[in-house]
Amino acid sequence: MQLGSVMAIASGGMRVQTDRLAVSAQNVAQASTPVDATDRVSLGSSGSEPAAVSGYDARGAVAGGGPDPAAPGANMDLAAEQVAQMASLQAFQANVAVLRSADDMLGSLVAQRA
Numbered sequence: 001m002q003l004g005s006v007m008a009i010a011s012g013g014m015r016v017q018t019d020r021l022a023v024s025a026q027n028v029a030q031a032s033t034p035v036d037a038t039d040r041v042s043l044g045s046s047g048s049e050p051a052a053v054s055g056y057d058a059r060g061a062v063a064g065g066g067p068d069p070a071a072p073g074a075n076m077d078l079a080a081e082q083v084a085q086m087a088s089l090q091a092f093q094a095n096v097a098v099l100r101s102a103d104d105m106l107g108s109l110v111a112q113r114a
Contacts, residue, residue, distance in 0.1 A: 003105060006098065006102045007099060011099060013091065013098075017089075017095065018092070021089070024085050031078060
């Protein structure tokens, strides 16, 4: 694996985690307002791109048989959202560490060649 591809993977991972955090923040912001389930935002099935998902709760499970989906916070588990935000932060920090290590290795390589 080339150093450039490691850096590309790490920066891509940082972008994904930024999107995950934005989606989770949007879910929390919408938790206290009565909106249709189609207005809820959740990660797509691949976990890499945000997508509007109708009838799904914060964990991606199909909502049904429970409270009115249009009621405030009906499909929202704030604890799960907080865990998702903390996981996004940790994953982002891990990708930053990989990017820094790759940068240090590249710097050492350039210093040896000079």
